[in-house]
């Protein structure tokens with residue numbers, strides 16, 4: 001499915017000019033049911049002269065220059081989010097989740113976790129809502145070379161404008177200090 005969507009997305013990108021000229025139509029069939037997002041960046045402090053969509057709040061565990069890539073694939077089978085990182089602290093067990101708002105200079109700017117069923121009590125601490133089935137968790141342990149990767153799959157997709165970043169945490173699980181944040185425009 002992922003390959004198919006990537007192919008259709010690629011064809012679509014290449015065919016945009018022609019499609020505009022022939023008018024109407026647009027993406028049809030698989031293309032219409034398929035959303036792809038792929039963003040990558042290098043972490044920089046919020047005070048960096050050249051701002052980055054990837055912000056570090058802890059230069060020891062998320063050094064400036066560390067690299068992150070996040071991809072979303074949403075199709076008929078649901079939503080898969082994958083993350084790859086490089087340049088982190090070897091052996092450290094990082095927590096990571098999709099959060100609701102874009103990153104900012106303040107680590108709290110990203111808001112709470114994206115939840116499929118939204119806990120009426122926010123900030124959410126109820127394990128009935130705060131769990132990897134109802135949220136997108138991307139916990140990973142950095143390999144000896146500082147690289148890492150994680151993948152999460154759900155049957156559901158994101159709501160418009162409610163999933164906007166990936167936050168890296170000091171600990172795995174549902175909470176913990178925020179070490180870094182990457183703004184990602186996830187698609188509904």
Ligand SMILES: [Cu+2]
Pocket residue numbers: 096097098099113167169174
């Ligand atoms: Cu989080």
